[in-house]
Amino acid sequence: MGRSPHPNNPPNLQDIWQFMLTFKAIRQTQFGGPEVLVLEELPIPQLAAEDVLIRVHAASINHFDVISRRGDFPGVPLPRIPGMDCSGYVEQYNGKRTDLSVGQPVVVLGTTLGNGGSGGYATHVCIDQEEVFPVPSGMDLTIATCLGMTYLTAWYALKQRSPLQVGQILLIPGVGGGVGSAALQLAQALGIRVIATTSSAAKRQQALALGAEACFNYREQDVVQAVREWTQGRGVDAVLDAVGGDSIQQGLNCLRKGGQLLSIGIVRGDRFTVDAIAFLSNEQHLLGVNVGQLTPGDRYQIFLQLVDLIQSGKLTVTIEHTFPLEKAAVAHALIESQEQFGKVVLLPHG
Ligand SMILES: NC(=O)c1ccc[n+]([C@@H]2O[C@H](COP(=O)([O-])OP(=O)(O)OC[C@H]3O[C@@H](n4cnc5c(N)ncnc54)[C@H](OP(=O)(O)O)[C@@H]3O)[C@@H](O)[C@H]2O)c1
Missing domain, CATH: 3.90.180.10 (Medium-chain alcohol dehydrogenases, catalytic domain)
Structure with missing residues (x-):
């Protein structure tokens, strides 16, 4: 310098x-x-x-x-x-x-x-x-x-690292965070449908007001069950996960066969384990995203x-x-x- x-x-x-x-x-x-x-x-x-x-x-x-x-x-x-x-x-x-x-x-x-x-x-x-x-x-x-960091990362993930198409459904865990809220707003602008999770009733209302079609409280609800019910058993097309840790397996459990989970953050920890049998049986995709590239x-x-x-x-x-x-x-x-x-x-x- x-x-x-x-x-x-x-x-x-x-x-x-x-x-x-x-x-x-x-x-x-x-x-x-x-x-x-x-x-x-x-x-x-x-x-x-x-x-x-x-x-x-x-x-x-x-x-x-x-x-x-x-x-x-x-x-x-x-x-x-x-x-x-x-x-x-x-x-x-x-x-x-x-x-x-x-x-x-x-x-x-x-x-x-x-x-x-x-x-x-x-x-x-x-x-x-x-x-x-x-x-x-x-x-x-x-x-x-x-x-700089959050919207740009959401763009990079959704536009350059994901095959998500207009009208497909994206799950955003922890939508109240910087990356999560940016991804919600950007997905709206790109015509991608969003469901989300968050930690309070007030933030749930904010997510719905910003266009999320559904938002579940991860502190009070069984998120996997709620997402499966909402998608009539099919699962979402993609998950944008800036939370990390045990949120990764939870996201995979919400994902449809052949769907993609974008792993972006480590708020809940920098280690995760994956149920390999379910993961490979469902031919899911797990992709790391690093805007530093x-x-x-x-x-x-x-x-x-x-x-x-x-x-x-x-x-x-x-x-x-x-x-x-x-x-x-x-x-x-x-x-x-x-x-x-x-x-x-x-x-x-x-
Ligand atoms: N890979 C990259 O290129 C890249 C780029 C930018 C950021 N990041 C990483 O992305 C992560 C998020 O960054 P940020 O700036 O958005 O952080 P932030 O604004 O602090 O948001 C973190 C959010 O995590 C959510 N959360 C915490 N515990 C949760 C749980 N058990 N289940 C679901 N959600 C939970 C909360 O969402 P609610 O408020 O909805 O409860 C919280 O607001 C960080 O690890 C950061 O380092 C990575």
Whole structure:
């Protein structure tokens, strides 16, 4: 990211000015509960020619931020600034790209933000130009930041990894989560029928209002029985599972013969066992989905198609709550309480 001046090349005035600038960020020096997310003031790093300094408008929170905060994901370095999604305005850029002029609204769609590199929970982000893309005019920047991980993953799963056709039935377990709610809204836009599960009566109502044809409470109902009854014994055509753990076998039990389960998340754990006899007898398909396989350029192409859907009124983004930067711990606690429906977003400049 930033470079220190070489000892043989004394810093010029701009370098000195740069060293005097600071930014605010949520910095984590240990793994643990939400309280390890602490607001700090840090020096803005010196930019390399290929770096862009972004004044962050919005940073959306993803489940990865939560499990990596806890230390439940391998290989996460400390200290770190979390946050895999952010949008904002170009504040400084000395590189050659003409679409990154100062003041340009941009979104970060990369693989390093908050995942090895510094994240979006900050007033400013300094990041390689390869991960930064212009946001089309008229597009709300708070909504743009929500498209990065969850909507983009739902698109990749439903459009590029699944043979699902218009009119077929998709089951979304845990529809209240970021990926789950994004998949519901996107499936609607693509003409795919959706049934879902969730954990409360209020979230069930929200899912139905957003177009799910049925929604079962996984805390109160036998989900497999409910889905089998609803599909008159046939089972659903596909399951988009961002929950993981024992949700995988449950999803396979809801799937028709020859159907496909897309495994995306590990909220309920990163291990599962499968009833092999039922699985092979029914010739089902189990597919892992990893949006990390996409290059930043591939992500931008999907992002632009999502923007088209939003601007043509075919897709809406559900934002449950926005918080100022210093309330990052409260925002994480909200996500862990599982009371949200859709996205939770930090607005570092209020
Ligand atoms: N593979 C990829 O490329 C990729 C990309 C993005 C995210 N992910 C992963 O996808 C997962 C979800 O991310 P997220 O940001 O959507 O998380 P999130 O917003 O925290 O949502 C998690 C949801 O899991 C649901 N859930 C919890 N226990 C459940 C159970 N027993 N049965 C059914 N649902 C249950 C809850 O749904 P209700 O609210 O409805 O109860 C909860 O809202 C994470 O593991 C994340 O790392 C993977």
